[in-house]
Amino acid sequence: MSSSPYETYSPVSGPQPPSPYGGYDPYTAETVAYGVPYGVPYEDTYRPAYEPSAPPEPPAPPMSPTLPRQQQVAGGRVREGRAARRRKGSERPDFRRLLPQALVVAFLAGGTTAFVAKDKAIELNVDGKPRTLHTFADDVTELLADEGVAVGAHDVVAPAPGTELASGDEVRVHYGRPVRITLDGEQREVWTTAHTVEAALAEFGVRVEGAYLSLARSRKIGRQGLTIDVRTERTVTIMADGRARTIRTNAATVGEAVEAAGITLRGEDTLSVAAASFPRDGQTVTVLRITGSKEVREELIPYDVRRTQDASLFKGTEVVDQAGRPGLRRVTFALRSVNGVKQKPRRVRTEVVREPRAQLVRVGSKPLPTSVQGADHLDWGSLAACESGGRPNAVDPSGTYGGLYQFDTQTWQSLGGSGRPQDATATEQTFRAKRLYVQRGAGPWPHCGGRLHG
Known part of the structure; x- marks a missing residue:
C-alpha cells in the first residue's frame, strides 16, 4: 500500500x-x-x-481515547x-454533468463568432484626411453619426448615406465651400468641394488659359469659401480710321480693350458703345472720330397783338395805338462731323438780344350805319359785279386794290376803315363806298362808275 x-x-x-x-x-x-x-x-x-442530492452519510463514531x-x-x-x-x-x-457545460461553451463560442463578424475595418477620409477604424455600424449614415461627422446639403458623401458597409470599404466626405465668383462681369455664388482655386474653376468649366484671376490658382479654399473675379480671354474687333483690328483680351472694359489695340481717342472722339461697358466675346466696337465747330445765328422773335374793344368806333374799325416790333435772339449751334459725315446742327445756347414789343389795337364795337344820305338810291350791286365779280375778298393781280369796290389801302383807311378792305365785311365795304361817292362821286371807278345809275 x-x-x-x-x-x-x-x-x-x-x-x-x-x-x-x-x-x-x-x-x-x-x-x-x-x-x-x-x-x-x-x-x-x-x-x-x-440530480437529487445524495443522503448525508452518518457521522463516524468518535474515537475512544481509551x-x-x-x-x-x-x-x-x-x-x-x-x-x-x-x-x-x-x-x-x-455525461449527465458534462452536457450543460458543453451547451454553455457552445453558446459562448457562437456569440463570439457573431461579435467578431459585425466588426468592420473601414477607411474614413474626411476632407482629405484619411484614417482607418473599426466599427460595428451597418451603413454609411450610422458610421458618420458614430464618428460625429456632420454633413450638409452642399457636402458630398461617397458612397451615399444609407449604403451598407462591409469590411475593407472606404467612405469619403467632401465638404462644400461657397465661392462668390464674378465671371466675365456676371456675379453668382456657387458651391464646390475643390480645395484650390484652380480645381474649383476646372469644376465650373472655366477656361483659365489667358484669363485674368484676382487670386492665385494655387490659393487654398477654406470652409468659409472666398470671392474671386475671373475674366476669360475674349475676341474683340475694333473699327478705327477705316481699319479693323481684332485682338484677344481679358480687359475689364471696352475702353481698356481699345487701348490694348493701340488706338488713341482724341478731343471729342468716342465709341459706338459705352467705354465702361464689359467687352463681350465676338463684339465689334467702332471708334467715332468727331470734328466740330460752332455757328451763331440771329432769329426774330414774333410780337403779340393785343386788341381791346372801343365803343366809340364803328364795328369793323381798328385803330393801332402802338405798332408791334419783333424781338431778336442769338442762337449758338454745334456743328459736328462723325468720321467725315456732317450731322444735323444741334442748338447748344440761346441768348435774347431784344425783347419783342406788342402791338396795341382798338377795335370798334359801335354798330355801323347802313345808310348814307345822297347815295342809298344807287345800284351798288351792279358796281360790285363790275369791279370784283361780287366777291368781298377779291384782290387785283398787282395786290394794290381789294374788296367789292377795289379800294386801295390808303383810301380805305381815310374813310375810317382798318386793315385791308378785302378783310372787312360786305356791309362795311358798301358803307365806305357810299361815303366815298358822297365825297368824290363816281370818279374813283372810271370804268364801272356808270353802273351806279343803271
Missing part, C-alpha cells in the same frame, strides 16, 4: 514507462480544491441541479480507504 494519502488513476492497463516527473504524473494527478491544504482528504460535493493507539490508527485507515474508493468512483466521467 502506497504511503501517499491519494491514489492515482491510469486509464491504460499494463506496465507504464517511467514518468519524467518521478512518482508525480500531471495527467492522472487529482485536482485539489481551492482553499484545501495539501494532504487533507477532499470529497467532491458538486451535483447538477437536475482505545489503544493501534486501534485508532487502524480505524482511521479503514475510513481513509472508504474515502479513496468514493473519490475513485467520482473520477469516472458523468
Whole structure:
C-alpha cells in the first residue's frame, strides 16, 4: 500500500514507462480544491441541479481515547480507504454533468463568432484626411453619426448615406465651400468641394488659359469659401480710321480693350458703345472720330397783338395805338462731323438780344350805319359785279386794290376803315363806298362808275 494519502488513476492497463516527473504524473494527478491544504482528504460535493442530492452519510463514531493507539490508527485507515474508493468512483466521467457545460461553451463560442463578424475595418477620409477604424455600424449614415461627422446639403458623401458597409470599404466626405465668383462681369455664388482655386474653376468649366484671376490658382479654399473675379480671354474687333483690328483680351472694359489695340481717342472722339461697358466675346466696337465747330445765328422773335374793344368806333374799325416790333435772339449751334459725315446742327445756347414789343389795337364795337344820305338810291350791286365779280375778298393781280369796290389801302383807311378792305365785311365795304361817292362821286371807278345809275 502506497504511503501517499491519494491514489492515482491510469486509464491504460499494463506496465507504464517511467514518468519524467518521478512518482508525480500531471495527467492522472487529482485536482485539489481551492482553499484545501495539501494532504487533507477532499470529497467532491458538486451535483447538477437536475440530480437529487445524495443522503448525508452518518457521522463516524468518535474515537475512544481509551482505545489503544493501534486501534485508532487502524480505524482511521479503514475510513481513509472508504474515502479513496468514493473519490475513485467520482473520477469516472458523468455525461449527465458534462452536457450543460458543453451547451454553455457552445453558446459562448457562437456569440463570439457573431461579435467578431459585425466588426468592420473601414477607411474614413474626411476632407482629405484619411484614417482607418473599426466599427460595428451597418451603413454609411450610422458610421458618420458614430464618428460625429456632420454633413450638409452642399457636402458630398461617397458612397451615399444609407449604403451598407462591409469590411475593407472606404467612405469619403467632401465638404462644400461657397465661392462668390464674378465671371466675365456676371456675379453668382456657387458651391464646390475643390480645395484650390484652380480645381474649383476646372469644376465650373472655366477656361483659365489667358484669363485674368484676382487670386492665385494655387490659393487654398477654406470652409468659409472666398470671392474671386475671373475674366476669360475674349475676341474683340475694333473699327478705327477705316481699319479693323481684332485682338484677344481679358480687359475689364471696352475702353481698356481699345487701348490694348493701340488706338488713341482724341478731343471729342468716342465709341459706338459705352467705354465702361464689359467687352463681350465676338463684339465689334467702332471708334467715332468727331470734328466740330460752332455757328451763331440771329432769329426774330414774333410780337403779340393785343386788341381791346372801343365803343366809340364803328364795328369793323381798328385803330393801332402802338405798332408791334419783333424781338431778336442769338442762337449758338454745334456743328459736328462723325468720321467725315456732317450731322444735323444741334442748338447748344440761346441768348435774347431784344425783347419783342406788342402791338396795341382798338377795335370798334359801335354798330355801323347802313345808310348814307345822297347815295342809298344807287345800284351798288351792279358796281360790285363790275369791279370784283361780287366777291368781298377779291384782290387785283398787282395786290394794290381789294374788296367789292377795289379800294386801295390808303383810301380805305381815310374813310375810317382798318386793315385791308378785302378783310372787312360786305356791309362795311358798301358803307365806305357810299361815303366815298358822297365825297368824290363816281370818279374813283372810271370804268364801272356808270353802273351806279343803271
